[in-house]
Each structure stands twice: as C-alpha cells, then as structure tokens.
Amino acid sequence: MDTSRQVLVPIEDAFERAPCGLLTTATDGTILRVNATFCRWTGFAATDLLDKRRVQDLLTMGGKVFHQTHWAPLLQMQRSVAEVKLEIWHRDGHKVPMLINAVRHIEDGEEFDDFACMLVMDRHKYEQELLRVRQQAQRALAEKSIAEEALRSADRRKDEFVATIAHELRNPLAPIQAAARLFGLQNFSDPRLARSCKILDRQTRQLARLVDDLLDISRVAEGKLEVRLEQVDLTLVLRQASEGARGMLEAAGHTFIVDLPVQALYVDADPGRLIQIVENLLTNAAKYTPAGGTIRLSVTPDDQTATIAVRDTGIGIAEEDVASIFGIFTQLATGLPRAQGGLGIGLSLVRALTERHGGRVGVESEGVNKGSQFTVQLPLSLTQSANPLMSAISAVAATRVRRVLIVDDNEDAALSLATLLDIDGHEARTASTGAIALKLISSILPDVVVIDIGLPDMSGYDLARLARQTAGGSDMLLIALTGRSEIRDRQVAVDAGFQHFMTKPVNYDTLLGLLR
Amino acid sequence: MDTISLDLHGLRHDSTIMPDARANEETVGPSRLLHVSGRGQRTIVFAHGFGCDQNVWRLFAAELSSRYRTVLFDLVGSGNSDLALYDHGKYGSLDGYADDVLEIVASYAEAPVIYVGHSVSAMIGMLAAIKAPELFAANVMIGPSPSFINEGSYVGGFDRSDIEDLLETLDNNYLGWSSNMAPAIMGAPDQPELGAELTNSFCRTDPDIARHFAHVTFLADHRADLARVSTPTLIVQSNDDLLAPVAVGEYMRDRIRGSTLAIVENVGHCPHLSAPGRCLEVTEEFLQKRGL
Numbered sequence: 189m190d191t192s193r194q195v196l197v198p199i200e201d202a203f204e205r206a207p208c209g210l211l212t213t214a215t216d217g218t219i220l221r222v223n224a225t226f227c228r229w230t231g232f233a234a235t236d237l238l239d240k241r242r243v244q245d246l247l248t249m250g251g252k253v254f255h256q257t258h259w260a261p262l263l264q265m266q267r268s269v270a271e272v273k274l275e276i277w278h279r280d281g282h283k284v285p286m287l288i289n290a291v292r293h294i295e296d297g298e299e300f301d302d303f304a305c306m307l308v309m310d311r312h313k314y315e316q317e318l319l320r321v322r323q324q325a326q327r328a329l330a331e332k333s334i335a336e337e338a339l340r341s342a343d344r345r346k347d348e349f350v351a352t353i354a355h356e357l358r359n360p361l362a363p364i365q366a367a368a369r370l371f372g373l374q375n376f377s378d379p380r381l382a383r384s385c386k387i388l389d390r391q392t393r394q395l396a397r398l399v400d401d402l403l404d405i406s407r408v409a410e411g412k413l414e415v416r417l418e419q420v421d422l423t424l425v426l427r428q429a430s431e432g433a434r435g436m437l438e439a440a441g442h443t444f445i446v447d448l449p450v451q452a453l454y455v456d457a458d459p460g461r462l463i464q465i466v467e468n469l470l471t472n473a474a475k476y477t478p479a480g481g482t483i484r485l486s487v488t489p490d491d492q493t494a495t496i497a498v499r500d501t502g503i504g505i506a507e508e509d510v511a512s513i514f515g516i517f518t519q520l521a522t523g524l525p526r527a528q529g530g531l532g533i534g535l536s537l538v539r540a541l542t543e544r545h546g547g548r549v550g551v552e553s554e555g556v557n558k559g560s561q562f563t564v565q566l567p568l569s570l571t572q573s574a575n576p577l578m579s580a581i582s583a584v585a586a587t588r589v590r591r592v593l594i595v596d597d598n599e600d601a602a603l604s605l606a607t608l609l610d611i612d613g614h615e616a617r618t619a620s621t622g623a624i625a626l627k628l629i630s631s632i633l634p635d636v637v638v639i640d641i642g643l644p645d646m647s648g649y650d651l652a653r654l655a656r657q658t659a660g661g662s663d664m665l666l667i668a669l670t671g672r673s674e675i676r677d678r679q680v681a682v683d684a685g686f687q688h689f690m691t692k693p694v695n696y697d698t699l700l701g702l703l704r
Numbered sequence: 705m706d707t708i709s710l711d712l713h714g715l716r717h718d719s720t721i722m723p724d725a726r727a728n729e730e731t732v733g734p735s736r737l738l739h740v741s742g743r744g745q746r747t748i749v750f751a752h753g754f755g756c757d758q759n760v761w762r763l764f765a766a767e768l769s770s771r772y773r774t775v776l777f778d779l780v781g782s783g784n785s786d787l788a789l790y791d792h793g794k795y796g797s798l799d800g801y802a803d804d805v806l807e808i809v810a811s812y813a814e815a816p817v818i819y820v821g822h823s824v825s826a827m828i829g830m831l832a833a834i835k836a837p838e839l840f841a842a843n844v845m846i847g848p849s850p851s852f853i854n855e856g857s858y859v860g861g862f863d864r865s866d867i868e869d870l871l872e873t874l875d876n877n878y879l880g881w882s883s884n885m886a887p888a889i890m891g892a893p894d895q896p897e898l899g900a901e902l903t904n905s906f907c908r909t910d911p912d913i914a915r916h917f918a919h920v921t922f923l924a925d926h927r928a929d930l931a932r933v934s935t936p937t938l939i940v941q942s943n944d945d946l947l948a949p950v951a952v953g954e955y956m957r958d959r960i961r962g963s964t965l966a967i968v969e970n971v972g973h974c975p976h977l978s979a980p981g982r983c984l985e986v987t988e989e990f991l992q993k994r995g996l
Contacts, residue, residue: 215978216944216971242971244946249862250869253922256947256973257755257823264977265759273876319875 209286209305217242220300229286229307231279243303246276248283259290263301267292273308273315285312351406355671357399359598361392362693366604368392369696373611390436396693397467404464405533408540415544419569420459421452422487422494429466430485437470441479447486453494454569461541468534469498469562476560477502493547494568499561505553513551514539538564590703591632592616595625595651596640596669601692605638608696614703622646622654629658636703639686641670641677649684656685667702669694737784739776740812742769746841746996747813749775751805753823753847753973754921757783760822764976767984775812779825780804781913790913798824798924802831809839816841818996820987822976823847823947824921831926833935840935841996844987847948847973848939850956851925858927861949867922874914930959937963938990940983942970964990 196202203210209226213219219237227234230246244255251274262269268291275283286305293300368388376382407413430446437444455462466485473483481501488495505513514535539549547566553559592609596602597620606616617632619625622645629637637655641648648668655661667688668681681689688702739758742748748768750761758776765774779801781790794800805828809817818841821829826845833840852860852867937960941953950967957965966986970979 248869248873249866250871250873252946253866253870254873256945257753260972261756261760261974261977264974265756274873315876 209303209307211243211303211305213243213301213303215292215299215301217244217301219243226305229278229284229305230276236279243301248275248277251275263290263292273312276305285309287311347406347409350402351410354399354403354406358403358692359601359671361396361399363598363600363604365392365396365693366601366608366696370604370607370611390439394436400464401468401533401537405537405540408537413540413544415458415461415541417456417458417545419454419571420457420462422455422457422462422496422566423448423451423453425457425459425462426466426485426487426496429463430470432463433467433470437474437483440474441481442474442477443480443482445482445484447484449487449489452572453487453489454572455494455545455566456569457545457566461545465538465541465564466496466498468538469496469564472534472562473498473500473502473560476500489568492568493565496564496566497561498563499559501559504556504558505551505560506556510551510553514549535562538562542566588704590614590636591634592636592638592703593619593625593628593632593634594638595619595622595643595648596638597621597642597644598640601640605694605696605699609703612700620644622648622651625651626654626658629655629661629664633660634664636665636667638667638669638699641668641681649680652681652684652686665702667699737778738808738812740773741765742772742774744770744772746815746818747773747775748818748820749777749805749809749813749829751777751819751821751825751829752779752782753821753825754917759783760974760977761820763980764820764984767980768988772818773813775808775817777808779828781910781917787910787913790910792916795916796920798828798831798920798926801825801828802835805829805832806836806839809836813839818842818844818991820844820846821848823849823973824924827924827926830933830935830937831929834929834932837934842991842994843933843935843937844940844990845937845956846940846976846983847942847945848956849948849952850927850930852922852947853925855925858955859949859951861946861952862922867918870922871915871918874911874918927955927959930956931961933960933963936994938987939963939965940975940986941965941967942972942975942979943967944971945973945975947973966990 197205204224206223206225209229210221210223211219211226212221218239219241220239222234222237224234227237244252247255254272254274259269259272268289270289272288272290273285274288275285278284285308287308288306289304291302293302368385371385372389374385376385404413426448427446430444434444470483470485477483477500483501484497484499486497486499488497535549542549542564545566547564550563550565552561552563592606592614594602594605594609594616596605596618599618599620602618602620606618609616617628617634619628622643625637625639628634637652639648639651639655643651648670652666652668655664655666665688666686667690668684668686669690669692670677670681671692678689690698742765748765750758750765752758752760757778761776765776768774778785781787781795791800794803805819809819809832816839819829819833821827821844823846826843826848827850829840829843830845830848833843849860851858852862854860854863939953939956939960941948941950943950953965953967957963968975968979968982968986970982972978976983
C-alpha cells in the first residue's frame with residue numbers, strides 16, 4: 189500500500205489528466221478552473237477559458253436555452269443536476285456531445301459550481317439513431333392515421349351513395365308495381381300476356397325487395413335501422429314467410445319442406461323484419477342450390493331461445509369462407525356460375541337484423557357441394573301466451589266506398605294508384621300540384637287525401653295545413669307519402685295534421701286497410 | 705415610464721422560510737393543483753415559466769405571504785398538473801393558458817388580483833388581463849418576451865433554426881423517459897431539506913408535452929397585443945439574459961401604456977430565483993406606489 193501510494197502522481201496532476209472534463213465556475217457560469225482533459229476535448233487553451241468565458245458560452249443555442257430554462261433553476265433550487273446531455277462547441281467549430289453533472293457548493297460564504305463532463309460520442313450517435321427511428325415511427329403513424337381517415341371518408345361516401353341510389357330506385361318502382369298489379373287483375377285471353385304479367389309481377393317484387401334491402405343496409409351503416417318489437421308468434425310469421433317464398437323456390441325446381449312446431453312460440457320481434465330475415469335466407473339457399481335441390485325451413489325451441497334453421501343441398505361453403513360469409517358485399521367466388529345475381533348484402537342484413545333483435549346468426553357446412561345450414565337464434569318472450577292485441581296480417585277488402593284524392597307530381601304513380609283504388613270499389617281522383625289539389629278538395633270533398641311530401645308548388649306539409657282549413661277539412665283522413673322514413677319526418681307530418689305516414693313504394697294492402 | 709436600476713444582491717437560499725404548501729393544496733376546475741397561503745386583503749397569483757413548476761416561487765412568494773394572500777399553480781402540462789388535461793388544441797396557443805388563468809382568478813379571488821408571471825407566463829397573464837381587465841389590479845412581468853424570433857428591426861434574440869436546435873436538445877435530454885419516470889436531469893441531489901415532493905416534480909415534464917409547449921412558447925408572437933394592455937404593468941428584466949434581453953424589455957415598456965421597466969443586475973433568465981431580493985424590492989415598490 190505504502191509503496192503504491194508513493195508512486196501516485198500529485199493530486200494536481202490527477203485533476204489535470206482525469207478521464208473526464210472538470211470545471212469550476214462562479215454561479216453566473218464564469219469559468220474559474222478547468223482541467224487539461226476538458227481543454228483537449230474542446231480545443232481551447234485554459235487561458236482562452238479562465239475568466240474569459242462562461243460555461244453557457246460553449247453551448248449551442250438550444251443548449252443555452254435549456255441551460256436557462258432547466259439547468260440553472262435546478263442548480264439554484266436543488267443544488268445539483270445530473271446526466272444533462274448537451275453539445276459543446278469545439279474551438280474548430282464542430283460540436284462535441286457531453287454528459288454533464290454539476291454540483292453547487294459554498295466556500296467561505298461564496299457559491300461555486302463544479303462540473304464533471306464526459307465525452308459521449310458513440311452514445312450520442314446511438315441516441316441520434318434512436319431519435320431518428322422514433323421520428324420515423326411517428327411520421328409513419330401519422331401517415332397511417334391519414335390513410336385510415338381517407339378510407340373512412342371513402343367508406344362514408346360509399347354509404348351515402350348506396351343510400352341515394354336506394355332512394356332513387358324506390359321512386360319509379362311504386363308506379364311500376366301498381367301498374368303490374370293492375371295488369372295482374374285483367375283476364376288476358378293470350379296466354380303469353382298472362383305469363384308475361386306473372387313475370388312482371390314476380391320480377392318487380394324481387395326488384396322491390398332488393399331495393400328495400402339496399403335501403404336497409406344503408407340504414408345499418410348509418411345506425412338508423414328501425415325495428416319495432418311486439419310479441420308475435422314466430423311459427424305464424426314463418427308460415428307467412430314460407431308461403432310467400434314457396435312460389436320462388438318451386439319455380440327454381442326445388443323441393444321446399446317447412447317443418448314448424450304445432451305450438452305457438454312467442455318472440456319479441458318486428459314481424460316485417462322477421463319475414464325479411466327468413467326470405468333472405470331462403471333466397472340465398474335457392475341461389476346457391478342447383479335446380480332439383482331440397483330446402484328445409486325449421487324451428488327448434490329450447491328453454492330460452494328459438495332457432496330458425498334453413499338447410500339446403502347446395503354448393504356448400506369452403507371452410508375458409510365460413511368466417512366472412514355474413515360480411516357485406518360478400519359473394520362466394522365458387523358460387524358465381526350458379527349465382528342469380530344479387531347484391532351480396534342479404535346475409536349481412538340478416539345478421540344486422542338478427543342482432544337488432546338480440547339474436548345470433550350461425551352457419552354450418554360440411555364443405556364444398558355438401559350443402560349449408562344457416563341458423564338464426566332468437567330469445568323467446570318471457571311469457572309464452574297470446575297477446576290479445578296481436579294483429580293478424582291480411583289483406584283487407586274495402587267495406588265502405590271512399591272518395592280518395594291522390595296528390596303526387598309523379599302522375600304515373602298517382603294514376604296507377606287511383607286505378608287500383610277504383611278497381612277495389614273506391615272513387616279516386618288525382619292532382620299533380622298543391623293548387624289543383626286545393627281546388628279539387630273544395631269541389632269533391634274527399635274523405636281521404638294521400639299527399640306526396642315533395643310537390644312542385646308547395647310542400648305536402650303546407651298542403652295538409654291548408655286542406656285542414658277548408659270546409660269539412662277537419663274530418664278528412666290525411667296520409668303523407670314520402671321517399672324517406674326518418675323519425676323526424678314523421679313528427680313534422682304529425683305536426684302538419686297528417687294521421688298516417690307511408691313510405692314509397694306504397695304498400696297497397698296497408699293503404700286499403702287505412703281506408704276501411 | 706421610469707427605469708429602476710439595481711445592483712446584484714441575491715437572497716440566500718433558505719428552505720426554512722418555505723411555506724408549508726401541502727396544508728393548503730386545493731383542486732379547482734380541471735383538477736389543477738393549487739397552493740393557497742398567506743394573509744392579506746389582496747391576492748397575488750404566481751405563474752411559472754417554461755421548464756419548471758410553481759416551486760420556483762416558493763422563496764419569492766413566502767416573502768410576500770405576510771401581507772398578501774398567495775396562489776401558486778402549475779400550468780397544465782407542467783409539474784404536478786394532470787397531464788391527461790393537456791389538450792394540444794387548447795394549449796396550441798397561449799390563449800388556452802390565459803383562459804385557465806381567468807378561471808383561477810375568478811375562483812380564487814374576490815377583488816382584482818396582482819398577477820406575477822415569469823417568462824411565457826408573464827405573456828399569459830398579459831393576455832388574460834386584456835380579456836378581462838376588471839380582474840387584474842397589476843401585472844408584474846418577470847423576464848417577459850413578446851416574441852423570441854428576430855424579425856426585421858425587432859431583435860427577439862433567436863432565429864427559427866435556434867428553436868429547432870432547442871427542440872433537438874430537449875429530445876436529447878428526454879430520450880428514454882417514460883412519463884411516470886423522473887428525468888435523468890434530476891440526479892440525486894444531496895439536499896434532504898428539499899423534500900421528496902420537490903425533487904420528484906420540479907422540472908419534470910412529459911417529453912411530448914415539453915416539445916409542444918416549447919413550440920408554442922418560442923414561436924408565439926404577441927407584439928401586437930402590447931398596445932391593448934390597460935392593466936398597470938411592471939416589467940422586470942435581468943441586465944444579462946439570453947432569453948429576454950434588455951432591448952426586449954425596452955421594446956415592451958415603449959408599447960405598454962404607463963408601464964414601468966425595472967432592470968435588475970442578474971445573469972440568467974430566472975432573477976426571481978437567482979436575485980430574489982432585487983426582484984422583491986422592485987415589485988414591492990411598484991405595488992406600494994399604486995396602493996396595492
């Protein structure tokens with residue numbers, strides 16, 4: 189020990205050649221002492237620094253500000269700072285990265301700051317690289333969110349387009365359907381005409397269904413899909429749906445088996461939506477089953493749920509497609525040769541509607557060409573007894589002759605509806621503007637006025653208000669007709685004096701029911 | 705417009721005069737941590753500058769707490785404030801902070817207040833007083849600058865590239881931090897009397913917030929607002945301050961109607977820390993002249 193201590197250099201030399209830069213400054217930063225290592229690292233002679241420069245003079249501009257805003261107040265408040273990384277100007281004009289610790293102390297009543305500085309060239313490079321990579325990642329993240337927003341915006345525009353196209357297709361459909369119905373009531377002696385009539389009727393129904401689905405899917409996207417729950421007997425609704433679809437299935441050469449339980453199964457559901465669900469499943473089954481197949485509709489209850497199943501003997505589903513089958517615009521590539529068109533929204537709508545009823549959809553297939561089974565599981569109502577208010581869905585014949593005025597600037601739509609009403613024993617007239625309608629109201633004193641909201645000379649709401657003010661106007665039944673079915677539109681219609689609100693295309697049976 | 709020139713004569717750091725702030729912690733509005741203490745008819749609200757937190761005022765505020773009620777708070781994003789409240793939109797300009805000041809003044813004082821702000825917070829107080837002059841009896845601005853960037857004949861002291869360099873320096877010193885970790889710069893001070901709550905929060909900043917706040921602070925330009933000030937104003941400037949040179953103080957004095965410029969002899973941007981005696985002297989003289 190003693191010998192080794194003797195060979196140690198004097199402490200002054202140790203200070204000068206310490207493997208770190210050492211400085212002592214006044215509290216204003218003036219350099220009062222500096223070792224050789226710091227001078228070597230920075231290229232300055234000690235005489236250039238002592239009493240001539242302040243430690244902050246050696247910093248870059250950013251470092252100077254950092255010194256003022258962080259370092260100096262810290263040293264003042266807590267009397268030490270550690271691991272500050274700053275760049276020091278070398279005399280040659282290049283920057284030297286250093287890690288700095290500082291301590292403030294008092295000697296004979298005067299305050300001084302001691303600094304230890306360590307050269308961190310490699311660590312600085314490494315940190316620069318880390319910073320660069322982090323900035324890159326941040327930029328990439330920003331670009332990603334911009335791209336995502338662009339996608340969302342494109343998706344919104346697509347939804348808006350789908351909604352617009354559905355509304356636009358719906359308007360001309362109403363008069364076409366009315367005309368088809370009118371032709372259907374005629375007895376054509378030419379069998380070709382009779383057959384064409386049936387084709388016309390079937391195809392317009394199909395078209396109307398597609399447009400309705402399209403409208404519904406756009407409502408799903410907007411979160412506006414309306415479902416009105418009431419307690420209904422599921423077996424009764426399915427029986428109606430199956431009768432509606434039987435013609436289509438048998439026309440395609442399929443055997444259609446309906447297997448429903450004898451007892452009633454009550455669910456809280458929108459009967460119209462239930463029919464839509466089942467029709468979609470049956471249409472889908474027919475579409476993907478080669479002619480001569482078998483399609484079976486069944487319902488199985490358990491304690492809490494009822495499971496509707498549609499099984500077919502069709503082309504089946506490959507395992508990898510099962511997960512995406514309920515997605516929107518999904519159509520199986522393998523099904524294309526047999527596909528009879530369609531929008532690829534049916535199953536997606538089935539899922540949305542089922543989920544709005546608190547239910548679950550499912551699909552099973554043993555593989556390609558081994559058929560498929562689609563299931564819809566719905567919760568059963570808590571009480572399984574008939575609701576006395578439950579309404580039967582059936583066409584209603586006119587029991588009283590009504591004078592009906594149809595106000596619509598689409599004259600085809602108005603005329604075809606009027607013709608249908610005439611055939612059913614009512615007296616119908618038409619008007620294409622609000623002004624003509626008001627004249628007719630005064631002269632023919634109609635019992636019922638059906639008003640299209642979008643008239644050329646005034647709004648349907650204004651016409652309703654004026655109609656109410658005419659002699660006998662307070663007793664008239666006013667029915668609003670619009671292309672949209674927004675809740676707020678309904679409220680405006682009620683405020684204007686309408687008793688009923690119907691969306692186009694008019695469900696003729698419903699209209700007849702209102703006239704009863 | 706009078707100028708007071710004083711010699712450097714700092715007060716010694718003495719932890720025993722620090723008020724026991726924790727006894728008076730309060731939460732207001734969007735959960736800002738406030739320290740209220742002192743006795744007096746008049747309330748002084750203190751606002752810290754970029755980089756640190758309300759603890760910079762402890763010495764200064766303690767001296768005034770025998771005659772004034774004092775309110776200390778952290779700007780949102782600094783110190784112990786709730787970082788979740790840092791809304792990049794709201795705090796994208798100093799106006800967002802000015803609205804917070806108005807909220808604090810309205811909640812914590814009945815009569816018009818004396819506002820003491822350092823650096824960027826001096827400007828924040830000025831903006832608040834322009835919005836609601838009836839709430840302010842006086843504005844003491846320590847080391848303020850209406851704009852740090854040189855432009856034409858105006859010498860703010862910095863070029864845009866200097867600000868970029870500052871942001872890089874901040875990044876260098878925040879590298880590897882996580883927001884719940886005390887920064888490396890805290891080191892391990894051999895100062896037991898400082899107390900744990902001070903060492904753990906003073907100068908701690910979330911790196912992203914620090915970066916954004918630095919942008920907002922150093923790129924703000926409120927020169928045009930100086931003419932809109934109607935509150936009696938004292939500008940306290942160090943004779944040697946890189947961030948707020950004397951020329952900037954003179955520029956402000958010439959544009960704020962009826963303002964007073966006091967130059968204190970001090971090196972650095974925090975005269976309230978390194979020359980608190982002189983700062984207090986000029987502040988109290990200014991307040992006494994106005995019967996506050």
